[in-house]
Structures are given as structure tokens and as C-alpha cells.
Amino acid sequence: MRIGILGGTGPAGSALALRLASVGFDTVVGSRSADRAAETCNRLRADWPDHDLPLSATDNHGAALCDVVVVATPWDAAAATAASVARELAGKVVISMGNALVRIDREFQPLMPPRGSVAASVQAAAPKSMVSAAFHHVPARELGDLNHPVESDVLVCSDHPEATETTLAIVTELPGVRGLDAGPLSCATPVEAFAAVLLQLNTRYKTRVAVRFTGLDLEGD
Template identity: 50%
Template sequence: MDIGILGGTGPAGSSLALRLASAGHSVWVGSRDESRASQVVVDALQGTERTDLQLFGGTNLRAADCELVVVATPWDTMLKVVEPLEGSLAGKTVISMANALMRVGSELQAVIPFRGSAAQTLQASLRNSRVVAALHHVPAKELGRISAPIEADVLVCSDFEQAGYEVVDLLGGFPGMNSFFAGSLAQAGPIEAMTAVLVNLNIRYKTRVAIRVIGIPK
């Protein structure tokens, strides 16, 4: 599959790009600065022994032309990035991995946007796209360490059930990780908010925690 990542030069976006490429997909890392995206790709490829990865750097517009698109920008700059690309994203599945969080003192706390979640805000902006919320709880370092399985599970939700299950299948190609369809985008708010709890645990215990779902037959 041809996959584009908007704002893909940050830790989460670049790590996801590398993981998707390792699963056999053609991946474009997008950025406002094409040269920055190209350098991120060079750095990512230098960090692996794989020589077969189809990983490229370009503009956000180039990434938006892909078959499936991931929005990997911070939640508070998300709309600024996607609104000029609304036409390119129409009719496509768009994955939102943004978490609406803010720092209060020494903690991260969840922010509840007007529409309930970052994913619902994105869907309201991209009315002709199928927004799917996913990958909120997977640490970036684990995503980018393609020589090792991912010890985490992913909750996926969307108002478009078929698109949601397509993303479940896509992420099911990552060794060690299970993904589950959790319902409509109404579930995105609590899923995003849980990220604050996990990050605070990481800070307090100086580790990287993740979520495992038990009780559902594989």
C-alpha cells in the first residue's frame, strides 16, 4: 500500500513510517520543509540494516496524494496542516494519531476539544474523508525499533466501520501487536485521554508503558 504521513518528521511519525516500510508498504514522510523530510528519511534508513525499504521524503502535499494518509502532527497544529489538503484527502481513509494533551505543572493532562476528541475535530474538518483514530498508546521508540516486536495493543475507532477494520488489518501486520476495533469516534475521547495517564506513568517510573487487551479471542 502507498501510505503518506503528514507531519512525519517528528518521533511518532518517523517511527511509524519506518515500521510501515518494514511491513512492505511504500511510505512518504511529509513535511512543510521537503529537505527536512528527506533528511529524516536518510537518518531513519541509516539506523537499520534493511536495504529493501521503500521510504521517501517529500512535501505534505506529496504525502496527501497517497492511497492512505496518517496525520502525525501535534493536535493543536493538525487543522492548519490538513485544511489546505482537504481536496487531496477526499474519499480517503485518514488515520488520526493525535492526542489532545497539555502540561499542567509536572503532569500531562487531557484536553477535551469542543467536538470531544482530536479525531472528531479532524473528521469535522475533513467531511469527505474517513477518519480513523489509532496508535495513541504505542511508544515511538517501540514503533521505530523494527528489529523487535511491538509489545503493545492498539484500539481503533471510526464512524466508518469498514475503514476502521482496514486499519485494524493494516496494523495487524506489525509483529507482536494486536489491534481491535472499539467503535465509533465517540470512543476516541477516552482513548486519547488515556495517553496522559500512560505518559505520566512513564515519567514517574522512568519507563515506557503500553496497553494490552485480554479476553478477546485472536
């Protein structure tokens, strides 16, 4: 499976690219500039020389040709970026990981995108794709530190069973991560907004919190 990352040069996108490549996914870093994507790949290899990282670089159009595509741009560019490659995304699973947030002084506030969530906006921009929402609560710093597993649950929301199943299959390959089917894409609205609470906790307690849900017997299910 080849996974392309639109906006893969930013903190979240590059950290996810690194983590995916570290477990063997053929990962393609995309950007508006292919040269900038190449710089990011080179930096990741230099930072982790002991890891054989299947990373390659291209522009966003090239990354959109992959089997599965992640939209990792800033939240306010996610829909426009998806629209620019909507033809390439048709029929594919597209993972949206953006959170619509703003920081005012020391307070993080969730915003309400026009369609209720970033993921729903991406689905509207690429209507022939199968969008899932995931990775909203995993800090980029933890994703980008291969010395430690990512101890977190990842909630996956989608209106397409294939997108849910594919996203969960990717998530469960990451050490320490548990993927959970959190329902339809409409549930992405509170999931994305809750990221503001986690950032507030990080600021208040000077740490990096993660989400874990109790009471789930997945093996029993």
C-alpha cells in the same frame, strides 16, 4: 498500498513511517518542507542500514495523494493540516494519531479539543474523508526500534466501516501489535485522554508501558 504521513518528520510520524516501511508498506514521509522530509528518510535509512526500507519524501500535499494518509502532526496542528489538503483526502481513509495533552510540572493532563477529540476535529476539517483514530498508546521509541516487536494493543475508532477495516489491516501487519475495533469516533475521546495516564506511569516508574486487553478470544470470534 501507499501510506502517506502528514507531519512525518516528528518523533511519532518518523517512527511510524519506519515501522510501516519495515514490514513492506510503500511509505511516503510528508512535511511542510520536502527537504526536511528527505532528511528524515535519509536518517532512518542510515540508522537501519540492514533494512530495505521503501521510504520516499515529499511535502504534505504530496503525501496526501497516497492511498491511505496518517495525520502525525502535533495535536494542535492536526485539523489545520488536514484542512489544507482536504481536497486530496476526499474519499480516503485518514488515520489520526494525535493526543491532546499538556504537561504541567510533572503532571500530564488531557485537554478537550473543540469537537471532543483530535480525530473528530480532523474529520470535521476533511469531511469527505473517512477518519479513524489509532496508534494513540504506542510510544514513538518502541515504534522506532526495529530490533523489537511492539507489544501493544491498538484501539481503532471510526464512524466508517471501511476506515476501521483498513486501519485494522495495517495495524495487524506490525509484529507484536493487535488491532481492536473500539467503536465509533466518539470513543476516541477517552482513548486519546488515556494517553495521559500512560505517560504518568512512564514518569512514575521510569519505563515505557503499553496497553493489553485480556478476555478477548479473537480467533473464536
